[in-house]
Amino acid sequence: MNKTKRTVSLRLNKKMHKEIKAAQRPLAPDARQYSDTLTPDLILKKYPKKTVKAEKGMLKGLEERFGAIKSKKMKKHSKRTNCAKVDEKSPPAHIHVEGVRWIKNLKNQTSDQRRRTTKQTAKRK
Numbered sequence: 326m327n328k329t330k331r332t333v334s335l336r337l338n339k340k341m342h343k344e345i346k347a348a349q350r351p352l353a354p355d356a357r358q359y360s361d362t363l364t365p366d367l368i369l370k371k372y373p374k375k376t377v378k379a380e381k382g383m384l385k386g387l388e389e390r391f392g393a394i395k396s397k398k399m400k401k402h403s404k405r406t407n408c409a410k411v412d413e414k415s416p417p418a419h420i421h422v423e424g425v426r427w428i429k430n431l432k433n434q435t436s437d438q439r440r441r442t443t444k445q446t447a448k449r450k
Contacts, residue, residue, distance in 0.1 A: 333341070369377045 369381075
């Protein structure tokens with residue numbers, strides 16, 4: 326259905342494939358476009374080396390401090406744990422409602438199972 330109307334000769338087909346392959350290769354280094362954005366190093370070249378060296382150290386320390394603060398803020402912490410020391414024998418602050426329901430379900434399940442087994446053993450006799 327999507328067939329081309331005219332067939333391409335082998336020579337032309339080879340030429341087309343060669344052009345496609347050439348276009349897929351990366352550009353030569355001289356043909357690449359250079360970005361015109363300013364980098365911190367380029368800006369610092371205008372200032373005296375002594376002041377740049379001193380301020381670079383200060384800037385590095387500042388970046389490290391900010392990085393530490395940011396990582397501390399973004400650090401994942403559990404909402405289920407308590408960082409303070411709690412007495413081992415103290416009761417929990419919030420008793421979960423599901424716990425009571427779970428125990429009740431277990432009790433019902435075991436009683437049902439007991440009833441079933443007694444019924445099955447009675448049938449066998």
